[in-house]
Amino acid sequence: MNRTDTGPANGATRLLLDVPAAARQLSISRTTMYALLKSGEIESVKIGTLRRVPLAALAAYTARKASEQRAAA
Secondary structure, eight states: OOOOOOSOTTOOOOSEEEHHHHHHHHTOOHHHHHHHHHHTSSOOEEETTEEEEEHHHHHHHHHHHHHHHHHHO
16 A cells, blocks of 8 residues: 555544654744754654654644744734
């Protein structure tokens, strides 16, 4: 079977994303995503040697950025 999507086979939402998938979720480059991870602006977890980004961390980041922008306006 040749799948074109990278989502779970059963249609469930992934809790953790690899860095390129997390970058795609935010419509930013991988380089920018790695910079946000390194600075601690977006939380990530290590599983063995793999770096994964929780969906909740992306939601928290976007909510925080939206709040900051509203406060600055």
